Amino acid sequence: MQRELQNIVILTGAGVSAESGVATFRGPDGLWEGHRVEDVATPEAFARDPDLVQNFYDERRAKLKTVNPNAAHLALAKLDEQWPSDLLLVTQNVDDLHDRAGSKSLVHMHGELNSAWCLACDGRFPFNGTMASGPTCPQCDTPGQLRPDIVWFGEMPYEMERIELALSQCDLFVSIGTSGAVYPAAGFVQTARHYGAQTLEMNLDPSEGSFH
Numbered sequence: 001m002q003r004e005l006q007n008i009v010i011l012t013g014a015g016v017s018a019e020s021g022v023a024t025f026r027g028p029d030g031l032w033e034g035h036r037v038e039d040v041a042t043p044e045a046f047a048r049d050p051d052l053v054q055n056f057y058d059e060r061r062a063k064l065k066t067v068n069p070n071a072a073h074l075a076l077a078k079l080d081e082q083w084p085s086d087l088l089l090v091t092q093n094v095d096d097l098h099d100r101a102g103s104k105s106l107v108h109m110h111g112e113l114n115s116a117w118c119l120a121c122d123g124r125f126p127f128n129g130t131m132a133s134g135p136t137c138p139q140c141d142t143p144g145q146l147r148p149d150i151v152w153f154g155e156m157p158y159e160m161e162r163i164e165l166a167l168s169q170c171d172l173f174v175s176i177g178t179s180g181a182v183y184p185a186a187g188f189v190q191t192a193r194h195y196g197a198q199t200l201e202m203n204l205d206p207s208e209g210s211f212h
Contacts, residue, residue, distance in 0.1 A: 061130075173198070
């Protein structure tokens, strides 16, 4: 007998933002088509060629100003507002479209394009300019020490304890627009199932085995 549906965890990936014009990483003409993961999305890449990495994310940040939330972002924000029990929206996306749509119960597990991390003082703060020019940190006045507040491959995603707790308490886990290729997010469905949740996938193509 299925338990009463109260708490929901929703995971979104690049497919949710694709209709807004945000390029996915793995699809046709995706961002990885022109850049190797190892060149733009690892701490080692940043240490080796910071200008390349900064320019890559500066371009992504600038692109955000030309796109808007789509119907999926707006529908999820409405659900967030009206759902009577607990709902947590976990996004792998680093864009701000869920935020602009109005979602409040939101975790950016892979960080945000519009956030900077100062390596000198460990401060994190909103940022929507360019980092390639080596701007000064507004918190410690150190120049040239900002990096995108993005979780790169080999780094720990944000708020994992909060996410794991929500997965253990949810009655329904929904995955929308994600390839199921990147861990730990790809394992969320199994975690939710382990605790007895129902699971639902909404994707143009089946994810990579997570729901089978």
